[in-house]
Structures are given as C-alpha cells and as structure tokens.
Amino acid sequence: MWLAQLLDRNRQCFPDKVALADAYRSVTWSQFHERVHRLARGLAALGVGHGDRVAVLSTDRIEVLETYFAAARIGALFVPLNHSLAAPEVAGVVERVRPRVVVGESEVLRRFPDLPAGRRIALDEPAFAQLGAGEGGAALPEVADTDPVAVLHTSATTGQAKGVTVDQRSLRSIALGWLAVARPDQEAVLVNCCPLYHGSMVVTLTYLAAGATAVLLPGFTPQRALAAVAAHRATHVWLVPQMLRFMLQARSSHTADLSTLREVLYGAAPMPPEVYAEAAERLGCGFRQVYGMTEVGGPFVTLGPDEHPAPGEVGEAIPAGRVVPGMSVRAVDGDGRESAPGAVGEIVVRGPGVMQGYWNDPAATAAITTPDGWTRTGDLGRIDPGGRIHLVDRSKDVILRAGQNVYPSEVERVLRLHPAVLDAAVVGVPDPDYGQVPKAYVVTGGDPDRAALQQHLAAHLAPYKRPRHIEYIEQVPRNPAGKIVKRLLPT
Amino acid sequence: MSVIRPMLVELTGITEYADGVGDDVDLTASGIDSGDLVRLVLLIEQRTGVEITAEDMEGLATIADYEAFVAGRGAAGRSAADPVGGA
Numbered sequence: 233m234w235l236a237q238l239l240d241r242n243r244q245c246f247p248d249k250v251a252l253a254d255a256y257r258s259v260t261w262s263q264f265h266e267r268v269h270r271l272a273r274g275l276a277a278l279g280v281g282h283g284d285r286v287a288v289l290s291t292d293r294i295e296v297l298e299t300y301f302a303a304a305r306i307g308a309l310f311v312p313l314n315h316s317l318a319a320p321e322v323a324g325v326v327e328r329v330r331p332r333v334v335v336g337e338s339e340v341l342r343r344f345p346d347l348p349a350g351r352r353i354a355l356d357e358p359a360f361a362q363l364g365a366g367e368g369g370a371a372l373p374e375v376a377d378t379d380p381v382a383v384l385h386t387s388a389t390t391g392q393a394k395g396v397t398v399d400q401r402s403l404r405s406i407a408l409g410w411l412a413v414a415r416p417d418q419e420a421v422l423v424n425c426c427p428l429y430h431g432s433m434v435v436t437l438t439y440l441a442a443g444a445t446a447v448l449l450p451g452f453t454p455q456r457a458l459a460a461v462a463a464h465r466a467t468h469v470w471l472v473p474q475m476l477r478f479m480l481q482a483r484s485s486h487t488a489d490l491s492t493l494r495e496v497l498y499g500a501a502p503m504p505p506e507v508y509a510e511a512a513e514r515l516g517c518g519f520r521q522v523y524g525m526t527e528v529g530g531p532f533v534t535l536g537p538d539e540h541p542a543p544g545e546v547g548e549a550i551p552a553g554r555v556v557p558g559m560s561v562r563a564v565d566g567d568g569r570e571s572a573p574g575a576v577g578e579i580v581v582r583g584p585g586v587m588q589g590y591w592n593d594p595a596a597t598a599a600i601t602t603p604d605g606w607t608r609t610g611d612l613g614r615i616d617p618g619g620r621i622h623l624v625d626r627s628k629d630v631i632l633r634a635g636q637n638v639y640p641s642e643v644e645r646v647l648r649l650h651p652a653v654l655d656a657a658v659v660g661v662p663d664p665d666y667g668q669v670p671k672a673y674v675v676t677g678g679d680p681d682r683a684a685l686q687q688h689l690a691a692h693l694a695p696y697k698r699p700r701h702i703e704y705i706e707q708v709p710r711n712p713a714g715k716i717v718k719r720l721l722p723t
Numbered sequence: 724m725s726v727i728r729p730m731l732v733e734l735t736g737i738t739e740y741a742d743g744v745g746d747d748v749d750l751t752a753s754g755i756d757s758g759d760l761v762r763l764v765l766l767i768e769q770r771t772g773v774e775i776t777a778e779d780m781e782g783l784a785t786i787a788d789y790e791a792f793v794a795g796r797g798a799a800g801r802s803a804a805d806p807v808g809g810a
C-alpha cells in the first residue's frame with residue numbers, strides 16, 4: 233500500500249501545501265488525497281477491481297496522477313500509454329494489456345477511436361470529476377505491496393513494446409533508497425519535464441514521497457519549462473540533457489528568474505560536456521545524474537552535485553553514479569561471472585525494485601534475467617573503487633534519441649512492410665540536438681517514392697522513431713548468416 | 724515568400740513542408756516530431772531576434788500562425804528599432 237501510505241502521510245503532515253500543479257490548476261495534499269479516494273470509489277463502481285488494468289492516454293496533468301493513485305488504491309494496475317505513438321502502436325499495447333477502462337484527454341482519445349478497451353473516459357469532461365461523487369465513504373479494499381501496481385511500457389528489440397509489471401514494493405524501495413541519498417524534502421518544488429507515461433515518472437513519485445510539489449507540463453517546450461521554474465519558484469527540474477540544451481538556447485532563459493534552482497536532475501542520455509559547462513555557469517546550481525531502467529524500478533543509480541566535475545574539467549563522460557541503498561549492482565562478463573575490479577562488463581542489477589516481469593511474456597523475462605536472479609541492463613560499464621558506475625557502451629542495438637530508445641530492428645521491420653522496400657538497415661547517427669537520430673538505408677526495386685515512404689512511416693511509427701535521414705542504396709551488406717553488417721554501410 | 728516553410732524543411736528533412744502541407748494545417752496533426760517544433764521556435768528566435776514566450780506559443784499551431792507571428796513581431800521590432808521609419 234505504498235502509494236496509499238504516501239498519500240495518507242502527506243495529507244497528515246502537509247494538508248494545505250500544494251502537491252501538484254499543472255497548466256490548469258493546483259491541488260493541495262488534502263485535495264489530492266480526497267480526489268484519489270473518490271476516484272478510486274468511482275472506478276470500483278464502474279467494475280474496475282483487483283488486477284484489472286486502467287490505461288491512461290494523456291499529456292501530463294493532475295488527472296493523470298489522480299488516476300494512477302486511484303487505480304493503485306483498489307488494486308488495479310495503471311498502464312500509462314505514450315500518446316505520441318502511431319495508432320497501430322497504441323492498439324497493439326492495448327490489445328495485449330486489455331484494459332477495462334481507458335482514461336484520457338478527449339482530444340487524444342479522438343485520435344484513437346478503435347481501441348479494444350471496455351470503456352473510455354475523458355478526463356477533461358465533467359463526468360470524470362463526478363466519478364465517485366455518489367459513492368459516499370464506502371470501504372476500499374486492502375492492497376498488498378506485492379500486488380502488481382503498474383504496467384510500464386518500453387521499446388523493445390523485437391519491435392513490439394514490452395509491458396514492465398512493477399509492484400508497490402518496487403516503487404517503495406526505489407523511493408526510500410532515493411530519498412536517503414538525494415534527500416529532497418517537503419520544501420522542494422520539482423518541475424517535471426519528462427512525460428508521465430515514461431518509466432522515468434518514478435522520479436516524480438519519489439519527490440512526491442518526500443512531500444515535495446510536482447509541477448507538470450502539458451508537453452515539454454523550453455519556454456514552458458523556464459516559465460514554470462520562474463512561476464513556481466522551483467528548486468529542482470527533471471529533464472533529459474537535450475531539454476537542457478534547448479532551455480539554454482531559448483531567449484527567455486536570459487530573462488526568466490531561475491535563481492531558486494538548487495538541482496538539475498538529468499538522465500536517460502549522456503550529458504554533453506558543453507551543455508553541462510554552460511548550464512553550470514549560467515544556472516549556478518547543483519547537478520544530479522539519474523541512471524535508471526524501467527525493468528529495475530526506475531532510477532537506481534545517481535551521481536550527486538558534490539561528485540560532479542568542475543564545468544571546465546569534464547575530460548571524459550561523467551560517471552553515472554552510485555547505486556541507491558537497497559539495490560545492488562555489479563558488472564559481469566559474457567558468462568555471467570563478476571568482472572574483475574575496474575573491468576568492463578554488462579551492468580546487472582538485483583533488489584526489491586526490480587520488476588515482477590514482462591506482462592504475459594515469461595520468455596522475455598527469462599531472457600533479461602541471469603540464472604542467479606540479476607537483471608541485465610544491456611549497458612556495458614565498469615565500477616571504480618569508489619563504487620561509481622562508468623557507462624561505456626550498449627550491448628543492445630539501440631539508438632538513444634534525446635532520452636528515448638529507438639530499436640533499429642523495429643524501424644527496419646516497418647520499412648520492410650512497405651511494398652516497394654526490398655531491404656533496409658537502420659543505424660544511429662550523431663545529431664547535435666538529439667544526441668543520436670535514426671538513419672535508414674533502403675533498397676527499393678525502382679525509383680523510390682519518397683513521399684509515399686514517409687507516409688508509410690508516419691502511419692506506423694511515432695515521430696521520434698522515424699528515420700531523420702534516408703539513403704537509398706543498391707544492397708544492404710549482410711554476412712553469410714544474413715545478419716546486417718552495419719559497419720559496411722556507407723558513411 | 725514563406726519564412727517558416729524553409730525552416731521546417733531544414734529541421735525535418737521532409738520536403739513536403741515546402742508546399743505539401745497547407746497553411747492552416749495544425750503542425751502537430753501533420754505528424755511533426757514535438758522536438759522539431761521546439762527547434763522551430765528556437766530557430767525563429769535565433770534568426771529573427773524575437774523572443775517567443777510560453778504564452779505566445781499557446782497561439783501558434785499552424786504555418787499561418789507562425790508566419791503571422793513572425794511578420795507581426797518583425798514589424799514591431801523594426802518600428803521599435805527605427806521609430807522614425809525610413810527606407
């Protein structure tokens with residue numbers, strides 16, 4: 233009952249303090265607590281019960297977190313869905329998870345008219361606010377910390393998103409470990425620039441656990457983020473490095489009052505040294521790196537402000553940081569044996585934050601788990617004598633685009649679905665704004681219809697997955713086993 | 724002469740933004756990446772020198788919106804810099 237405990241404590245301790253603010257309104261801890269419980273009763277009255285799924289399709293706003301907490305309160309699982317995905321991608325997830333209810337913004341729901349869900353509820357219409365109004369004080373069920381609480385979706389090498397099933401024990405473990413090292417308090421005001429449909433939303437839950445205020449943006453723009461920091465006198469901001477680069481480029485960064493910032497939390501992609509140097513100089517606050525993975529409960533490693541290098545002294549990549557209390561990490565070799573001290577190996581994780589497994593996919597769960605119970609991250613790194621993890625590469629074939637994973641195999645599969653495409657290969661290429669972007673090499677039978685191919689990609693892939701560059705070639709280089717040899721692609 | 728369309732082509736690499744997307748089409752609905760909309764605003768600021776606030780952005784959805792905004796602010800910027808007018 234971790235999320236219920238969190239709510240109860242903060243209502244007791246900080247009833248009149250703002251818990252959440254979004255583009256439309258704010259609510260205190262007392263109001264948030266009341267609304268969550270009423271909504272929980274309303275969902276129960278609609279027939280949502282223990283183990284049912286409640287999908288959420290929305291930009292970031294208060295109702296999203298109300299729904300997450302309300303579903304959890306009755307033992308249902310909340311299932312955040314990425315509203316920027318293409319219709320077939322969303323439909324595929326909904327088909328597998330089979331939610332009893334989909335809650336979403338009316339405009340977003342209109343974009344997905346054919347979802348196979350039991351019921352659709354627009355969270356921005358009056359009926360949503362009235363849910364549970366007539367249910368009085370009916371008792372809510374007991375929920376165990378080991379009950380699954382959410383199915384969070386990740387991209388996947390197979391080209392089909394995987395549902396990561398986590399329980400309340402996972403959320404509690406990560407939150408308590410994080411609170412012990414990062415020590416946010418109830419005076420903190422966190423501007424959350426990352427979407428709540430992403431696994432990184434655990435960071436925001438963790439700050440809420442401290443009684444902090446979370447400020448939600450209806451989609452990131454540097455102007456919105458800067459305005460939110462100034463308007464709410466924010467002490468913390470949570471973003472990916474590319475967002476920070478955009479904020480520094482915006483003209484309003486020179487006029488907005490950012491003096492209240494104490495920490496910039498960043499993660500999901502490496503911090504470019506020049507961005508860090510400029511931000512450190514102009515903002516004059518601390519920086520905290522967040523290294524996480526949805527499968528292990530979210531942010532399980534952090535590097536605090538005191539351990540960040542001086543802005544002009546970033547010789548190599550900034551370390552990811554140290555594991556949070558309660559979780560364990562080690563580097564292992566190809567046989568799963570712990571690497572020699574300081575040697576590079578795959579980073580594996582164990583502890584109560586780790587997921588229960590992939591939703592209805594025991595084979596995929598087994599594939600990511602070592603025989604002795606460690607979860608494989610797919611990241612290659614070394615652990616220095618001070619316990620700091622230094623990431624050096626990925627063992628999985630993935631493109632890291634502004635903090636979002638794009639799997640080449642998924643994009644290649646969609647390209648090959650087009651009747652004119654005979655073969656395709658996708659790689660990541662450097663990009664100054666996004667870190668990496670997908671580039672496709674495509675073989676066609678004749679003159680390529682570029683516009684038709686763009687339309688095909690738009691119909692099947694979210695915008696961030698679509699190739700930024702497409703080069704038409706005669707043949708995709710493959711080895712005798714048929715595997716693409718990407719190093720032989722034209723540069 | 725469009726100011727915005729060449730920027731969209733430059734940012735996205737998609738030539739349809741030169742003439743294949745209508746002036747009144749919501750850019751988000753056109754399938755543009757949200758990051759590219761962010762970059763469009765930053766590019767407009769960089770090339771025209773005008774500041775675009777979060778509040779300004781609430782009213783910008785279509786190519787026509789952006790064109791009108793830039794034209795209006797550009798005119799305002801010129802008259803502020805050159806209050807007596809002139810060639």
